[in-house]
Amino acid sequence: MSDTTIPETSRKDWMSDQEVRWCPGCGDYSILAAVQLALPDMGVRREEVVFVSGIGCAARFPYYMNTYGMHSIHGRAPAIATGLAMARPDLHVFVVSGDGDALSIGGNHLIHALRRNVNLTILLFNNQIYGLTKGQYSPTSETGKVTKSTPFGSIEKPFNPVSVALGAEASFVARTHDMDRNHMMDTIKRAHDHQGASIVEIYQNCNVFNDGAFGQITAKSARDEMLIDLRHGEPILFGADRQRGVVLDGGGVRLAEVADVGMDAVLVHDETRPDPSIAFMLSRIATGPHEPTPVGVFRAVGRDEYGSRVNQQLAAAQEQRGPGNLHDLLRSGATWEVE
Amino acid sequence: MSDTSTQPTGERTESIDRVIIRFAGDSGDGMQLTGDRFTSASAMFGNDLATLPDFPAEIRAPAGTIAGVSAFQVHISDHDITTPGDAPDVLVAMNPAALRSDLHRLKGNGSVILNIDAFTERNLDKAGYSSDPREDGSLDAYKVYEVPMTEMTKKAVEHLGVKPRDAERSKNFFALGLVSWMYTRPAEHTLEWIQQKFGKDQQVADANVAAFKAGHAFGETAELFDHAYSVKPAEKVPGTYTNITGNVALAWGLIAASQLADMPLFLGSYPITPASDILHELSKHKNFGVRTLQAEDEIAGVGSAIGAAYGGHLAITTTSGPGVALKGEAIGLAVSLELPLVVVDIQRGGPSTGLPTKTEASDLLMAMYGRHGESPMPIVAASTPAGCFDAAIEACRIALKYRTPVFLLSDGYLANGAEPWKLPDVESLPDISTTFATEANGTNDAGNPVHHPYERDPETLARSWALPGTPGLEHRIGGLEKADKTGNVSYDPGNHELMTHLRQAKLDGIAKDIPEAVLEGDADADLVVIGWGSTWGAISGGVDRVRAAGHSIARIHLTHLHPFPPNLGDLLSGFDRALVPELNLGQLSKVLRAEFLIDAKTVSKVRGLPFTAVEIEAAILDSLGVAQNGAAK
Ligand SMILES: Cc1ncc(C[n+]2csc(CCOP(=O)(O)OP(=O)(O)O)c2C)c(N)n1
Ligand code: SF4
Ligand SMILES: [Mg+2]
Numbered sequence: 001m002s003d004t005t006i007p008e009t010s011r012k013d014w015m016s017d018q019e020v021r022w023c024p025g026c027g028d029y030s031i032l033a034a035v036q037l038a039l040p041d042m043g044v045r046r047e048e049v050v051f052v053s054g055i056g057c058a059a060r061f062p063y064y065m066n067t068y069g070m071h072s073i074h075g076r077a078p079a080i081a082t083g084l085a086m087a088r089p090d091l092h093v094f095v096v097s098g099d100g101d102a103l104s105i106g107g108n109h110l111i112h113a114l115r116r117n118v119n120l121t122i123l124l125f126n127n128q129i130y131g132l133t134k135g136q137y138s139p140t141s142e143t144g145k146v147t148k149s150t151p152f153g154s155i156e157k158p159f160n161p162v163s164v165a166l167g168a169e170a171s172f173v174a175r176t177h178d179m180d181r182n183h184m185m186d187t188i189k190r191a192h193d194h195q196g197a198s199i200v201e202i203y204q205n206c207n208v209f210n211d212g213a214f215g216q217i218t219a220k221s222a223r224d225e226m227l228i229d230l231r232h233g234e235p236i237l238f239g240a241d242r243q244r245g246v247v248l249d250g251g252g253v254r255l256a257e258v259a260d261v262g263m264d265a266v267l268v269h270d271e272t273r274p275d276p277s278i279a280f281m282l283s284r285i286a287t288g289p290h291e292p293t294p295v296g297v298f299r300a301v302g303r304d305e306y307g308s309r310v311n312q313q314l315a316a317a318q319e320q321r322g323p324g325n326l327h328d329l330l331r332s333g334a335t336w337e338v339e
Numbered sequence: 340m341s342d343t344s345t346q347p348t349g350e351r352t353e354s355i356d357r358v359i360i361r362f363a364g365d366s367g368d369g370m371q372l373t374g375d376r377f378t379s380a381s382a383m384f385g386n387d388l389a390t391l392p393d394f395p396a397e398i399r400a401p402a403g404t405i406a407g408v409s410a411f412q413v414h415i416s417d418h419d420i421t422t423p424g425d426a427p428d429v430l431v432a433m434n435p436a437a438l439r440s441d442l443h444r445l446k447g448n449g450s451v452i453l454n455i456d457a458f459t460e461r462n463l464d465k466a467g468y469s470s471d472p473r474e475d476g477s478l479d480a481y482k483v484y485e486v487p488m489t490e491m492t493k494k495a496v497e498h499l500g501v502k503p504r505d506a507e508r509s510k511n512f513f514a515l516g517l518v519s520w521m522y523t524r525p526a527e528h529t530l531e532w533i534q535q536k537f538g539k540d541q542q543v544a545d546a547n548v549a550a551f552k553a554g555h556a557f558g559e560t561a562e563l564f565d566h567a568y569s570v571k572p573a574e575k576v577p578g579t580y581t582n583i584t585g586n587v588a589l590a591w592g593l594i595a596a597s598q599l600a601d602m603p604l605f606l607g608s609y610p611i612t613p614a615s616d617i618l619h620e621l622s623k624h625k626n627f628g629v630r631t632l633q634a635e636d637e638i639a640g641v642g643s644a645i646g647a648a649y650g651g652h653l654a655i656t657t658t659s660g661p662g663v664a665l666k667g668e669a670i671g672l673a674v675s676l677e678l679p680l681v682v683v684d685i686q687r688g689g690p691s692t693g694l695p696t697k698t699e700a701s702d703l704l705m706a707m708y709g710r711h712g713e714s715p716m717p718i719v720a721a722s723t724p725a726g727c728f729d730a731a732i733e734a735c736r737i738a739l740k741y742r743t744p745v746f747l748l749s750d751g752y753l754a755n756g757a758e759p760w761k762l763p764d765v766e767s768l769p770d771i772s773t774t775f776a777t778e779a780n781g782t783n784d785a786g787n788p789v790h791h792p793y794e795r796d797p798e799t800l801a802r803s804w805a806l807p808g809t810p811g812l813e814h815r816i817g818g819l820e821k822a823d824k825t826g827n828v829s830y831d832p833g834n835h836e837l838m839t840h841l842r843q844a845k846l847d848g849i850a851k852d853i854p855e856a857v858l859e860g861d862a863d864a865d866l867v868v869i870g871w872g873s874t875w876g877a878i879s880g881g882v883d884r885v886r887a888a889g890h891s892i893a894r895i896h897l898t899h900l901h902p903f904p905p906n907l908g909d910l911l912s913g914f915d916r917a918l919v920p921e922l923n924l925g926q927l928s929k930v931l932r933a934e935f936l937i938d939a940k941t942v943s944k945v946r947g948l949p950f951t952a953v954e955i956e957a958a959i960l961d962s963l964g965v966a967q968n969g970a971a972k
Contacts, residue, residue, distance in 0.1 A: 016815070017783050017784060017785065018815075018827060018828075045810070046810075046813055047807065047808055047809060047810045047811070047812070047813055048807070048808055050649075050807050052646070055818075062815050062817070063815050063817070063827075063828060065815075066813055067813050068807040068813050068814065068815070069814075069815040069816075069817075070646075070649060070676070070815070070816055070817060071815065071816075071817025071818060071819060072642075072645070072672055072817065072818060073668055073669060073672050073818055076638060076639070076642045076669060079607075079634065079635075079638065079639035079642030079643050079646070080642045080643065080645050080646035080649075081646055082632065082634075082639070082642075082643050082646060083605065083607055083632065083642065083643030083644055083645065083646030083647040083648075083649075083650070083654070084646035084647060084649055084650045084807075085646075086605070086630055086632060086643070086646075086647065087603070087605055087630065087646070087647035087650035087651070087652040088650035088651070088807065088808065090808060091650070091807055091808060108635050108636060108639070109635065109638075109639055109642070112634075112635040112639065310630055313625055314625045314626075314628060314630070316625075317624075317625035317626040318625075318626045318628075320626070321626040322626065323626060323627075323628075324594070324598075324624060324626045324627030324628065324629075326594065326595055326598050326765050327765045329591060329594065329624070329627075330581065330591065330762045330763075330765070331579065331581065331762065333581045333582065333583070334379060334382070334383055334528065334581065334582065335579050335580060335581045335762070336382070336383050336385060336579070336580050336581075337577075337578075337579055337580070338385065338572075338575040338576065338577050338578055338580060338761075339577055
């Protein structure tokens with residue numbers, strides 16, 4: 001039957017007619033391309049896809065997608081998307097957010113969307129800076145960061161978005177970066193396939209206000225030694241010759257030379273572990289994007305998805321009490337007749 | 340003398356046309372429940388009635404203190420009444436604090452029924468009495484009935500094996516039984532209700548029944564009361580009636596609107612007094628397809644509602660003043676997105692946390708102007724508890740038809756107050772369904788058919804609404820200014836001016852689509868009284884009194900506050916003077932003065948309580964230059 005097969009699409013079909021207006025060289029362009037290239041493989045129809053965003057450079061994203069979309073207000077996209085996903089479980093709802101949007105003004109909504117496990121695919125573009133407002137420090141900026149609002153250096157401890165998500169009971173947590181299109185595409189597809197809330201932190205270069213924030217780990221020449229690619233069921237190895245690995249040690253994890261500890265000591269990645277502690281430890285191996293940093297899926301566990309639980313309760317109530325009858329509702333309390 | 344008749348027990352019953360009873364006690368004494376049950380029994384009996392629950396913000400303020408006094412006032416009558424009454428005829432005081440805080444309300448020569456077991460030295464002290472009011476003459480002006488309620492309750496439940504401490508908890512049912520006897524309320528309904536409510540713990544149910552019966556029997560046999568009273572059923576329009584509070588009526592109105600619009604109902608809300616009961620009520624009715632989200636905060640409450648609205652649900656967010664303040668930015672987004680949304684504000688005393696459990700109607704200007712930018716929004720205000728049902732449907736109708744967020748204002752008094760409601764015939768309710776775009780209504784630069792979300796209906800100026808999931812109509816909307824018709828982002832100065840005027844014109848146009856304001860009374864009168872919201876009852880009572888005294892007076896009550904009914908300006912132009920009673924410092928007057936250049940005078944009350952009819956009467960007479968005794972001033 002033709003109406004049940006998803007029409008084949010290419011990137012072009014997912015591009016809106018609006019001119020893209022990020023600064024030339026901005027990492028957002030490559031994320032946009034990766035999403036538009038990944039969507040044809042996700043098995044979804046254009047009309048069933050909605051991008052909801054807050055405010056920020058990242059949040060302009062929906063305008064460039066030939067799907068349904070809403071560019072809302074600063075920080076509130078997860079809340080708006082929660083309502084939409086509850087109302088319309090048939091839709092594929094994406095949230096696009098910046099580090100300030102998601103973790104500063106909207107931090108509350110983000111953690112609760114993750115906790116509830118609403119069926120959302122949340123893409124967090126982390127450039128460790130406020131781009132749209134021209135360069136103030138953000139909740140992910142490193143301590144000591146000099147910006148317009150921290151001329152003497154930031155004295156604040158940054159959030160680690162993956163740690164935050166894991167602490168917020170997220171059922172799917174991943175990280176990727178804007179320099180590796182295939183890795184982005186694979187990660188975003190997996191996030192979309194996940195039932196429930198999925199969050200992908202995307203290291204994104206803001207070449208105007210925070211250029212090179214991730215250069216030490218994402219530059220092609222650096223990646224082998226600085227990115228630890230997490231693969232489910234495989235020992236966590238990295239390095240040009242996969243000569244280094246992650247080992248469990250004294251209740252924590254640390255990096256080790258395989259030659260020193262032996263292959264058997266290397267931690268085998270299990271993204272489905274119900275207990276998030278090891279995923280949390282992995283998220284903290286690097287203190288910032290200047291040390292070997294894990295990318296890929298940290299955690300992917302099955303958990304009841306919020307919208308379907310909402311609908312189950314509705315269905316159960318209708319089963320028990322029959323569909324609502326307004327006439328009877330009005331008479332559900334004590335009534336009396338006046339002749 | 341009023342006519343007397345004989346009760347089955349052979350005692351005298353005096354027939355009276357109305358009575359106002361105030362139950363007052365400690366927060367832990369169950370006064371709200373007692374008042375509520377007395378109200379229900381009276382409603383079932385067929386009286387007209389109005390209630391005023393009056394309780395502290397603390398769940399349990401220190402026991403025995405004035406701060407912890409919780410009261411419930413009910414006015415029952417054999418004719419139409421509009422307020423919970425001015426001065427109570429009867430005060431039931433369960434402890435010294437209740438007596439001390441509420442005695443001044445009682446009318447001269449009124450009755451005080453005291454639970455003397457609570458009049459210990461310690462309790463007198465806690466209430467701030469330096470001497471026992473029963474002995475120092477301060478009750479001389481009243482009929483005082485001293486009843487050992489606690490002891491008698493304990494005795495009554497002794498045989499059930501209830502521990503003395505638990506036994507004491509049933510004393511409110513003793514009080515209820517006693518007052519039910521005094522006013523010849525049928526007992527069956529209350530006894531049935533006790534079984535239903537406490538049936539899970541049979542001992543508690545039995546204890547409450549025993550206490551109720553003991554109170555009833557005490558009235559009958561004690562020499563204290565020489566006779567009982569009866570208040571005949573009120574003559575009402577034939578039909579089926581139920582007793583309803585404003586919040587339940589509002590919740591049911593929203594469910595009705597969802598059915599009348601044929602759209603699923605979505606509520607995003609964060610608990611706050613006095614609005615939470617709407618969330619509670621709607622959460623019960625999942626079989627109506629109602630989705631409720633107790634969000635992480637008010638912003639998420641309105642945010643989730645905006646998301647649900649975008650998805651095609653009838654979306655509601657409910658809150659009180661502090662919550663409206665938080666929602667402001669998101670409501671502005673809904674104005675810009677031009678999506679239907681109903682924002683329910685159950686007003687309470689402010690600013691800040693203010694008086695959470697006390698009524699006030701001081702959010703009108705916030706509803707009207709409390710957003711940045713030119714951000715016009717329709718406002719509908721309910722006038723009576725039962726009227727919250729129709730007001731909810733009307734707010735939804737405007738929201739859907741004009742694709743706009745709408746404010747629905749109620750307040751703590753309407754929310755918790757109850758009255759008999761003649762149930763509407765469901766078939767007679769209006770169809771408020773709307774239509775969604777299914778086909779492209781424009782072309783893009785490349786000449787391909789597309790959806791232009793800001794293409795408008797020429798009549799209503801409502802924009803075209805396409806739901807996600809509709810093939811071929813994919814489009815983006817957002818909070819940035821958008822180009823007329825296409826909805827694409829636009830920073831063009833001319834376009835912004837055009838869009839600003841279009842949004843205002845859409846709001847102004849709603850005036851053509853709402854009922855005209857009704858001038859009630861004498862169009863040639865010197866003075867017109869203009870009210871809005873919950874002042875309806877008190878103004879009605881006050882105006883009646885003034886008219887009964889032979890003065891001619893006109894009155895208008897507004898349900899639609901933005902835009903105003905189209906004929907309001909004309910109506911008002913006929914009067915030299917206008918009086919505007921408001922539970923704020925003059926918010927509607929300010930707007931009326933600005934809109935119509937009339938000499939509107941405010942009658943203000945901000946005491947956490949509704950107006951009484953007597954206060955309105957006094958204000959009108961004062962304005963007419965007539966002293967209260969009728970002499971010209
Ligand atoms: C309520 C509100 N406060 C502040 C702003 C100003 N503002 C817009 S974007 C932004 C920060 C954006 O930073 P981020 O979320 O990291 O996005 P980026 O621009 O870096 O992609 C701020 C503070 C706003 N639009 N709304
Ligand atoms: S300011 Fe930075 S994040 Fe924003 S568009 Fe320019 S480069 Fe990109
Ligand atoms: Mg940023």
